[in-house]
Amino acid sequence: MISSLPCKKPTKNNMPLIKKIKPYLPLSLILGAAFLLRLINILQVGDFAWDEMFSFTFSRLPWSQSWHLWLLETNPPLHLIILKLWFYIFPKNELFSRLPSLIFGLTNIWLIYLLGKKYFSRKIGLLGALLLTLTPYHIFLSGFARGYALLLLLVTAIIYFFLKILTEEKIKSRDYIILSVVNLLAFFTHLTAVLIILGQFLILLKKSKQLKKWLIYNLPAGILALCWLIPSLYGKLQNPAEFGTAWFFNFDKNISGILTPLKLIFLGPGHDFYVFSLGLIFVIFLSQQIITQIKKQKINPAFFITLIFFALPILNALVLKLWNIKFFIISLIPLTLLAVYLINSYIKNIYLKIILIIALTLPGLYSYHRLLPLSNWQQLNNTIIARSTNLENTVLITNNFVDELLLKRYFTPPIATQTYFPAGYTPLHKDYVTKNYLHYQRSREEIYAWLAERNIEKYGTVFVLQEDAFGVDLVEYLKTEPLWRQGDELYIRLADPRKLIIYERNR
Secondary structure, eight states: OGGGSOOOOOOTTTSOHHHHHGGGHHHHHHHHHHHHHHHHHHHHSBSOOTTHHHHHHHTSSOHHHHHHHHHHSSSOSHHHHHHHHHTTTSOSSHHHHHHHHHHHHHHHHHHHHHHHHHHTOHHHHHHHHHHHHHOHHHHHHTTSSSSHHHHHHHHHHHHHHHHHHHHOSSOOHHHHHHHHHHHHHHHTTOTTHHHHHHHHHHHGGGOHHHHHHHHHHHHHHHHHHHHHHHHHHHHHTTSHHHHTTBGGGSSOOSGGGGHHHHHHHHTOSOOHHHHHHHHHHHHHHHHHHHHHHHHTTOOOHHHHHHHHHHHHHHHHHHHHTOOSGGGSGGGHHHHHHHHHHHHHHHOOOHHHHHHHHHHHHHHHHHHHHHHOOSBOHHHHHHHHHHHOSOGGGEEEEESSTTHHHHHHHHOOSSSEEEEOOOTTOOOOHHHHHHSTTBOOOOOHHHHHHHHHHTTGGGOSEEEEEEOSSSSOOHHHHHTTOTTEEEEEEEEEEESEEEEEEEEEEOO
């Protein structure tokens, strides 16, 4: 009889296509959205900004010159090496300079999913991938031609493999080797990776057996790190007086100075009250979760280890008063995991969790999109052409000598340009690398000598592109000189808003 025939169970081969792809659909949609957001960002972000021009310029030099300059760079050269090799295959322009960061950013989202899934739950993995996808600062870094997207990817990998050697029973030597290699790669990307490595050491202090293995396997990596660190530090310390004037020693030391970079990393540009409120809510729920786990003695090792990796860079910035965003950017990954852990703990409905994540990130995404392009040299070009009456009798002066690299690439008006560097000197490649971060204090006599050397008095119109954070305050000098009459003061968006001040020669 037909009814007595055995029922054939569906196998993977004869399963309907929709059922085959269903488990992979959520992550695929997240990665698709991540790609689109990051591609749109790259297409709209504009010209090179901040340190991107260094990466672009010094990755195109011959290898011998590149190695020399990489030793002088503040941070190790892994991303610059990758970019240099990348340029053997792809065109040397803004789009292709930023594509490696896009690849690192997308890989980071995939890896944080694997990390969340393995050590928390699949829901946390998916929520973590979604939150990182929509985080404005991660979108920005995924289109920024520096090593930060690679750094965050490696930090995610470090947490993944460190949790593996701490939480799994059967640990192979291969796991320690992989962790040590990732530690080394992270160090060779950015010096703040030392904080993540320090965090591992502190966590293992009470686990002598694992600490011994960790030290043994990381010893070769440490020796390789010193091969770059020692000659690099030696070169930087040759001029200790200059080293002491570096930008990271000249922050506003008021505690409120840390709020802006914290806001940018975790929620993107937005209203301070909104960011402060969300930060306070996060701290309250995080504290409650910590107290609850301790009281009930239901400690989640992955949660507390992630918490340590989150807190160390923040504490380091607070103690040393290093308010700049790059000193605790690595907190973004553990923060993402902690945030979705809390959302998953206190909200049960999966759709409400997704809606909350979108609602949290949407204001920052909107504000960030309104800022694009971040750097727009065409605006400067158009302004100068529109405001010039005699191009042959006009000069553009920038008070920061590193602008010369950008002027050569982007400035098109047919007028003279001058970038401030002390009289009698012409900046070399090594000066662009080693002196770009210094706060200059030049005397009136030095500025006068430079103006005389460049024969500025022969021009009828002077445009001064003034950067207040670095460089020399030429405006303070020119506005007191009877030879010049100050005109309009305009604002141009070149990474940060810059002043463009017009001076006309008194007749």
